[in-house]
Amino acid sequence: MAKVLVVTSGKGGVGKTTSTAALGAALAQSGQNVAVVDFDVGLRNLDLVMGAERRVVFDLINVVQGDARLSQALIRDKRCETLSILPASQTRDKDALTPEGVARVMDELREKFDWVLCDSPAGIERGAQLAMYHADQAVIVTNPEVSSVRDSDRIIGMLDSKTARAERGEHMEKHLLLTRYDPARAARKEMLSVEDVLEILSIPLLGIVPESEDVLKSSNVGAPVTLAAPDSMPARAYFEAARRLAGEKIDVSVPVEKRGIFDWLFNKKRVA
């Protein structure tokens, strides 16, 4: 029986899709069966970020409406065989997702996989609510920036009131994933620090993903950063986060800026 996880944020562009791909791949790389599901109907991108855009035949809406079987719509990743993608529809709109249909698909996914990661659309409307409704746990992706933190706070409130778990009176486990963190700017107090964000949102920290060129490079070539650049800082942060999701107790490493004399001379920054 799978654990269903929603990756959500409220605000767009903070790294939900990147994080869904990276966490999903990291869990799958440890040998667990993982499905990543794109709920962003009309603006699907998980397939593109994962390099499966040319292999999409059927999508979530086809399965929800009974036009295709789940096994026909799932795309198995070519680099990691325990990782599958269920793409969203690009042409239909989100009204085609019925709550009953989504519930049926989620039940089927739960039986087949160890982990189901739902990539939520931005916003707090129907699409985002459907993505979170069946979740057992939530990963809230937040940038250290005022609008993102505010929207995350709003989403946390919704997770506690508008999900199946909340309706049953059960606790929804929530994890904060701080992305695009720039340790140098945080050190200069130009950016909200990890402590600031944790104090404001008061949910446990899953990981800190530093701002890095490797993230864009990976999405350019259509691979989760944990597969494309497994030794990079962001990939290491995602691997750690995945282990924490699986229940391991490991300390969150805070990326710190390391500047050697040469970096200083040439005014280069690097993150280590």
Next chain:
Amino acid sequence: MSFLGNLFAKRQQSSSAVARDRLQILLAHERGAGESGDSELIQKLHKEIMAVIARHIAVDQDKVQIKVDRTSGCSMLEIDVEVPQELLKKSGGERQRA
């Protein structure tokens, strides 16, 4: 110049501290607005008290601080209004604080 600039900049609050404070005030407000019934009352009280004060003095909205403290038993609404010095002199130096 930048050295001098840095020297002076340190005395100011850092932008991240400003961000944190703004968020804390805003979210304290928004978190209440979504759920409990008492926040509606507090909003109403806030509006009406402000209306009464505005009848007597011109209130600069930027100089009004609103704080809501929520403990399990009760909520406390604190409205801090800054009154210009000249006004106080005219009215005979009374303390005006709501």
